[in-house]
Amino acid sequence: MNFNELISLCNPTNVSGPEPNDIGVLQHDSRKVSPDDVFIAIRGIQADGHEYVKEAVARGASVVIIQEPVSTEEEVCIIQVADTRGLLGPLAQAFAGNPAQKMKIIGITGTNGKTTVATLTYQILQQLNVTPALLGTTGKWVGGQTMDSNLTTSDPVELAKDMQQAKEAGATHLIMEVSSHALDQQRVNGIDFDIAAFTNLSHDHLDYHQDLNNYAQAKAKLFISLNPQAKAIINGDDEYAIHMIEECQAEIIRFSFNKALEVECQVLSNNTEGLVIRIGKILIESSLMGTFNAYNITEAFLICRSFGFKKEAIAEALGKANGAPGRLERLPRKEKTQPLVLVDYAHTPDALENVLRTLSDIKTEQETLHVVFGCGGNRDHSKRPKMAAIAEKYANKVILTSDNPRDEDPDAIIEEVLSGFKNPENIERITDRRKAIVKAVTNADKDAIILIAGKGHETYQEVKGERHHFDDKEIALDALDNRKSNAKNTGG
Ligand SMILES: CC(=O)N[C@H]1[C@@H](OP(=O)(O)OP(=O)(O)OC[C@H]2O[C@@H](n3ccc(=O)[nH]c3=O)[C@H](O)[C@@H]2O)O[C@H](CO)[C@@H](O)[C@@H]1O[C@H](C)C(=O)N[C@@H](C)C(=O)N[C@H](CCC(=O)O)C(=O)O
Ligand SMILES: Nc1ncnc2c1ncn2[C@@H]1O[C@H](COP(=O)(O)OP(=O)(O)OP(=O)(O)O)[C@@H](O)[C@H]1O
Numbered sequence: 315m316n317f318n319e320l321i322s323l324c325n326p327t328n329v330s331g332p333e334p335n336d337i338g339v340l341q342h343d344s345r346k347v348s349p350d351d352v353f354i355a356i357r358g359i360q361a362d363g364h365e366y367v368k369e370a371v372a373r374g375a376s377v378v379i380i381q382e383p384v385s386t387e388e389e390v391c392i393i394q395v396a397d398t399r400g401l402l403g404p405l406a407q408a409f410a411g412n413p414a415q416k417m418k419i420i421g422i423t424g425t426n427g428k429t430t431v432a433t434l435t436y437q438i439l440q441q442l443n444v445t446p447a448l449l450g451t452t453g454k455w456v457g458g459q460t461m462d463s464n465l466t467t468s469d470p471v472e473l474a475k476d477m478q479q480a481k482e483a484g485a486t487h488l489i490m491e492v493s494s495h496a497l498d499q500q501r502v503n504g505i506d507f508d509i510a511a512f513t514n515l516s517h518d519h520l521d522y523h524q525d526l527n528n529y530a531q532a533k534a535k536l537f538i539s540l541n542p543q544a545k546a547i548i549n550g551d552d553e554y555a556i557h558m559i560e561e562c563q564a565e566i567i568r569f570s571f572n573k574a575l576e577v578e579c580q581v582l583s584n585n586t587e588g589l590v591i592r593i594g595k596i597l598i599e600s601s602l603m604g605t606f607n608a609y610n611i612t613e614a615f616l617i618c619r620s621f622g623f624k625k626e627a628i629a630e631a632l633g634k635a636n637g638a639p640g641r642l643e644r645l646p647r648k649e650k651t652q653p654l655v656l657v658d659y660a661h662t663p664d665a666l667e668n669v670l671r672t673l674s675d676i677k678t679e680q681e682t683l684h685v686v687f688g689c690g691g692n693r694d695h696s697k698r699p700k701m702a703a704i705a706e707k708y709a710n711k712v713i714l715t716s717d718n719p720r721d722e723d724p725d726a727i728i729e730e731v732l733s734g735f736k737n738p739e740n741i742e743r744i745t746d747r748r749k750a751i752v753k754a755v756t757n758a759d760k761d762a763i764i765l766i767a768g769k770g771h772e773t774y775q776e777v778k779g780e781r782h783h784f785d786d787k788e789i790a791l792d793a794l795d796n797r798k799s800n801a802k803n804t805g806g
């Protein structure tokens with residue numbers, strides 16, 4: 315990037331100070347500035363970047379981009395623009411060599427299902443001789459490398475870097491989850507999506523968006539941003555679908571399980587073995603369970619279909635796709651005598667109700683539903699008794715344990731959860747999560763469905779500021795294996 319290019323991208327209202335000798339990289343966080351970097355001041359929710367201009371300059375910034383006047387005695391180039399936050403995305407893309415223009419970009423938004431649809435799409439594309447990359451809640455998969463994610467949708471600078479890395483690693487398609495926070499904060503400005511998908515919208519994040527209408531408007535921004543060559547894949551059964559297509563210029567492909575829309579679908583079978591669904595004329599078999607996954611599968615199918623891949627090839631790939639880590643993730647059942655163990659990230663009343671209702675809908679009369687769960691520390695206390703009531707309503711057996719206690723006393727959290735049960739005497743309480751999982755898996759019979767809820771893909775347990783390695787899946791798999799060897803040892 316040279317200075318003239320920078321100026322033309324900024325469309326400034328004013329430029330002052332000396333022309334920089336060198337232009338390093340773009341930073342919106344003063345703490346990351348190195349000599350010659352360009353610091354852009356964003357007025358945020360917690361802080362105002364304009365207050366860190368001095369620090370950025372002290373760290374060697376050669377250019378400062380601002381929206382409001384700042385006073386600095388230093389000799390530095392200052393570019394004033396109308397809207398720094400709006401500019402951050404396009405500028406970050408330009409600094410990274412415009413990676414989004416060089417790959418097919420797929421954005422998935424909605425309250426629930428983003429991670430599942432994104433991961434399914436990634437797993438299908440991996441099998442179709444293209445090179446996908448994936449950026450989302452559970453991590454980033456770029457060119458054979460896996461990295462942790464702090465946010466569902468990263469800030470524009472990190473996002474552009476991830477895209478650049480994906481492009482350099484040979485990615486042809488990049489799938490990303492787009493959160494409503496990201497849309498509201500213009501984190502995806504400057505990215506031209508080839509495909510955008512909408513899963514659903516329900517009561518969530520109203521602490522941030524205030525009301526459902528604002529929340530829907532934030533989601534709709536993704537569809538408003540599409541160009542006419544792009545495609546919008548829309549869950550036509552969601553009542554907010556209409557908001558997504560209102561001002562959308564792209565080709566709209568709606569699917570429905572109960573209405574005649576562009577793509578008609580049907581659930582043919584839905585049980586603990588998985589799903590069989592019909593999308594148009596094609597049959598899809600998947601090991602994913604529950605009606606909501608029928609929607610996720612359809613969405614992933616239609617995304618891939620929009621790139622022109624053959625229906626049959628997508629269906630075959632979907633059959634082998636196992637979905638997102640820690641999202642109703644099924645542990646392999648090596649013997650028929652083993653219970654069915656599922657690991658799920660549900661850590662809110664809504665999510666817990668969603669998965670327990672789904673499981674109780676699909677279980678047979680013979681099968682029993684067990685749940686192992688707890689509540690995280692340093693977080694919303696009001697959810698604790700609510701989650702208890704939900705667990706008690708749906709499950710035949712409840713084992714109450716710890717989640718991430720953080721700075722709280724795990725037993726005090728458990729007491730708060732206990733207050734929500736009608737019959738607390740029926741609840742088994744095991745504070746140590748490892749012991750709780752082991753006991754649940756060891757004691758259950760073959761007709762048990764055990765849901766281990768709350769931590770999903772997390773591979774740590776956070777206690778008093780420290781994260782210890784902890785993996786629900788690993789512990790449950792071990793316990794399943796031990797059952798097997800115990801059975802062998804006792805000749806059973
Ligand atoms: C409420 C929210 O979303 N805040 C995000 C937002 O903050 P912000 O833009 O308001 O920034 P700020 O912290 O007020 O700071 C303003 C500016 O000053 C700068 N600064 C600040 C301090 C300093 O010393 N020097 C400095 O330069 C900052 O770098 C920033 O540019 O932009 C920041 C940078 O992109 C994010 O890190 C931050 O995410 C916070 C940590 C967060 O927790 N966000 C969550 C709620 C979120 O975004 N979640 C969604 C998904 C939610 C879901 O679906 O569950 C997500 O996409 O992950
Ligand atoms: N299409 C769907 N409709 C309703 N609920 C869903 C759907 N897909 C998944 N769920 C439920 O929501 C939970 C979260 O799913 P997923 O992680 O795929 O969504 P997300 O939108 O990425 O959520 P997050 O914002 O937490 O990252 C799942 O564990 C499941 O219980």
Ligand SMILES: N[C@H](CCC[C@H](N)C(=O)O)C(=O)O
Binds near residue numbers: 661689690693717718
């Ligand atoms: N991003 C969420 C995840 C919570 C996951 C759950 N395991 C818990 O610790 O409550 C949070 O930090 O509130």
Ligand SMILES: [Mg+2]
Binds near residue numbers: 428450491
């Ligand atoms: Mg997600």
